[in-house]
Amino acid sequence: MSPFWRKKKQQVCVIGLDGVPYTLVKRFTEDGTMPALAEIVRAGHLSKMCVTLPEISAVSWPSFMTGKNPGWHSIFGFTDLKPNSYSLRFPSFGDLRAPTIWDKIGERRKRSVVINQPSTYPARPIEGVLISGFVAISLCKAVHPPSILPKLEQDGYIIDIDTTRAKDHAYLTGELVKTLDSRERITNYFWENEDWDFFEVVVTGTDRLHHYLWDALDNETHPYHKMFLDYYRRVDAFVGRMYSRFRKLTDTADPTPGFFILSDHGFTGVRQEFYLNNWLKKEGFLKLQTPDADSIEAIAEGTRAFALDPSRIYLNMVGKHPKGSVKPEDVRPILTDIKAGLSELSLDGERIMQHVFERDAVYDGPFASQGPDLVAVSNYGFDIKGSLKQPKLFGRSVLTGMHTWDDAFLWSAHKPPENLNITDVAGMIMQHME
């Protein structure tokens, strides 16, 4: 029998909606597409939020889970360079260099259930349950503790849709629904069967939908317009159910402190993709061994700068890179030239870049020096890519949506700090749990 004087748990529930913009939440909660979320929004604070750079899940979610910028957690992208090489490596959860919110909660002997959290693969032990999300490959390496694997397998748990087949929109839309259903079943199971203080589930289907079908959002004649809205209605119903059960569990009235909803970046439509390495090549900063080389692995002597996806520019420093040619005294003029060149760049009279930040402006902490020398942020519609496989500076692909850095959102019961950044959310959660 539990003692009646036990202090009430300060439980927290976090819903992550990957890639959902603040502006879209506003729109869908005002036009009736998301009625459950509209109720929640009315009861608390819906805030526009900036994220750390570059504005991709690989970086944003670690910034959320550690409450730190990449200079502290050391994840600067889906890719990084192998030491002393121009070959790509793919940072994993093991590369994260700052403690996560679940580590901190666990230190207080509090338990977390974390479902489909991107950037946590391969899963490692936490106090509670962790099911890794993107880029998780094998389910058996994506779970902690291993004892939960049979339950997930038996339930047919789907980590993510097979994005390599997402060009087939019929496949994409069918899988998105199946994956969301599978996610909710497992969410229900752990909600009921685990003792937890912190519960988090991330919906990643929204991001996949946006990448491939953002053009269906505003085009009522698009064959998948209705499906786009229908998927959001499903997400809305899921969020509504989570909110109701959390209120019931914690016996709280609106606005339900302890409940948080956030996205890791915003989204907008692609007008043109802009190929940053092609630009560096054209301007003479990047030199390749052959004219048709399509990878920075073919960097030639004399290269002063190169880019890693999506928008990270690294100076090719002597002593840091194998074919480094930039000496410390050359850094300032090169940075100035690249910033000036990118800032002036336009297409059909429209500027491509919104900002080109120097490292110190966006990163601090012990790993800041491992980050890019410059990070570019484009104006909406111009999607920056590092690819050298495209022949020109601008082009299009099958992808119709692109990420934005200043249009993510947070919903919280209490008013968040001014100039909200995704790195603030962990502190708000910890404060609630104290």
Add this chain to the structure above:
Amino acid sequence: MKGFTIWFTGLSGSGKSTLSRKIEEILLERGLKVEVLDGDVIRTNLSKGLGFSKEDRDINIRRIGFVCHLLTRNDVVAIAAAISPYRAIRDENRKLIGSFVEIYCRCPIDALKKRDPKGLYEKALRGEIKGFTGVDDPYEEPLDAEIVVETDKETVDQSLNKIVKTLEILGHIPPSGKQEYSDEEEEKIKERLRSLGYI
């Protein structure tokens, strides 16, 4: 490779000496020149005669820091393992040495009391040792250590992996060549990233 200093700090019994010796072995295997300056050993020679007042503790840590500075500038990896309870002196050494990696061996006092390999906590708690860090003398935790190892929760191997990986990321030591992902997994990750336009 260029020299740098690894500075282990933490309460007595928190694992500084154990980890410093293991890290020494790993770095020697990777062909680096390494020297360990263990607080207990230093007090028997370089700092012989110093006591445990704040002033004497500061002198001791400054001396270790100065030797680390000399070793580092001569391309040796200096590994210091000392309680070094005061943040200001550790930061002073960081400033002097420049290439400095602080590792905080964090372990709650309750776990240390149970561990107590030298029986020191028991004596300190009985009042037989005065001025014992963590019992009746302060320890100022690092605010921004490059690495925090939780020696009551992690195995020695887990802590070592954390340290080695961070030294690799910081570019202080050459990579081991070990991969987190198999080739097959890496290929699948590439495909997925490509399909979403991330590479």
